[in-house]
Amino acid sequence: MLDVSARAEQIDPTETAITPPDAIKWSDWISGFPPHSGEMATLYGGLDKPGPYLVLMKWFPGYMSAPHTYATDRLSLVLSGTWWVNSGADFDPKNTVAVSAGGFVRRVAHSPHYDGVKHDAKEPAVIALFGIAPVQFELVDRSKPAWRQV
Secondary structure, three states: OOHHHHHOOOOOOOOOOOOOOHHOOOEEEEOOOOOOEEEEEEEEOOOOOOOEEEEEEOOOOOOOOOOEOOOOOOOEEEEEEEEEEEEEEOOOOOOOOEOOOOOOOOOOOOHHHEEEEEEOOOOEEEEEEEEEOOOOOOOOOOOOOOOEEO
């Protein structure tokens, strides 16, 4: 029997880029959000750079976004925890829908929506976000903060 592992070559990082989990750089996210409400890690592209992006978003329990829109569709895959979502311009966390790990959410461009993690959750929710930038985040009501404590 032929040992195929002996023929394996080193990975060329210009062709296959690998970032191990412990090398992913998390940072505070949206300006004005309270400390420990959430974090983001940009894996590819960027929310303000034209072109495709892949970003990880981590929502901590007790925080949700205020109703807002994006200029482009956003595809979201829940990686861990439970993410609570709803559509519409009226913020009503009691009527959000739970999306658990493995669940998929598509946000249609220019559709008002809000999301986050309820205060009684045991862990944060981590969501992988895919889309085409620039995102152009717009609050439905600019007179109120972009986040809500729930």
